[in-house]
Every structure is written in C-alpha cells, then in structure tokens.
Amino acid sequence: MGIEPAWTVAARYYKLADVHGYEGFLSKVKEMEALGGTLAVLFTGSIDPSSGKSWCPDCVVAEPIVDSVMKDKTEVHFLRVFVGPRDFWKDPQCPFRTNPDTRLKSIPTLIIWKSQSKLDGSDITDSNLIAMLFED
Template sequence: MPVITDFSLPTSAESLNLPTDSVFFISFHASVDANTGKPWCPDVVAALPPLTAAFSVNDAPQVAFVEVGQRPEWRDPSNVFRTKWNVNSVPTLARYERVDGKVKEVGRLVESEILDQKKLKKLITRPLAQL
C-alpha cells in the first residue's frame, strides 16, 4: 500500500527528495484525539476513507499522511504547516512534482473537494507536468 504514515516531513517542499519522473502527495490531517481515537476535525474523519481507498489501488502513487497537531497547535498562526507548507485548512491533499529542476506543488484539494471523487481521481491520475 503506497500510504506512508511515518513520513519525516522536510523543512519545505523544495527539500523533498523527488526523482524527475515521479509524483508525490502529502495529505495534511488533524492529529488523532487521544480521547476519541479519531482526528479532532470532522472533515478529516470524512476524508480519510476516500483518501485511503484512492491511494490503495495497485498503480497509485505514494502519499504521506502527515498530522498537523492538536487543535490548539493547529490554530497557532506560526504553525510550521501554515508558514512553510501553506496549509490553512485540514484536510489538504497536495501534489508535488519536479518542474524545471525544482520540486513544486502542482495541485491541491482542500476539505470537501477531497470528497469529490472526480476531482480526487483527476488530481491523482493526471500526467506529470511538462518538464
């Protein structure tokens, strides 16, 4: 299964170690609440099943599931996910590719957009950006 749950997030997208001819996704999620055993954000709870299903097919690219912290951490404007990764809503699914020699974000779905099966499939399966 191409879902990575123990991904070590680098300091920025440019620091992702990504070969030229590949694509990589990061799905930013609310952290799991110790009291409920589920992410604290209901939008993340709703998005996890379609995300897991979309990235569990045989030819799916890799995706890293990254937790952004508990609600107080997430709401802090200086949260690293907000400042370094431009993530202002959870869940956020971002697509990264190497373009002109640099790793760049080339697509994104946010919150309820992830629940739209057509949008999700299009983001995951579209061809690589022109190099």
C-alpha cells in the same frame, strides 16, 4: 472509525508513510522526494487519544474517500502527515501554514508535492476531484 495504521494499508501503495508533526514531515518528505516519481501528501489532524479519531471531523470524513482513490495509485508515493494537536494547527504561525512549500489554509488538504495541484475543504470529499489531481 479511526485512521487506519500505515502497516495495514502499505501493500496498496508503492511507498506509504505516516509522520507526526512538522519535523517528521520535513525529514520524511526529503526521503520520499529522493525516490523520484509522484508524491501525494495528505495533511490531516492528529489522533485524539481519548477518542482514537482525529480531532478534525472533516479529516475523519475525508480519509476513507482519499483512501478509496489512492488504493489504485500504485505508482504514487503517499505521505500522510498528522499536523499535531488542534491548538498547534490553529496557531496562525503554525509552520504548516507558513512554509512556502505547503501554505496550508485548512485540513484535510491533499497536494501533489512540488506542483500547484491541491485539494482542500469540501473538494477533498469528492473522489472525482481527487482522481483528477493525478491526471496530466
């Protein structure tokens, strides 16, 4: 099962966007911040053209679990960021790792933008923990 295209799930979210790469992320996150409200950002591995799936097996597992929780979050803006090819992500100087607003250590990672709320590793495959991210 590959990553579902944004246009097939857009009706489930107040605002949904997919972006590819760091520059796309910077541009889209500013645009979505301007909308106000809660912004959830999922960082995931890019799609491997040869398989049609993310090169990141943990991302393939986490995506449907995140989606199952997010489908009811109609008040939340949702940004899915494809971080790029594996070699780009694994570079210690990858901007997703060094940006003080993201400081990613692993993917997949789900964060509530501009907050301390973050899930990664095996935590992102627990739907209860994902739901708790959105509790006050």
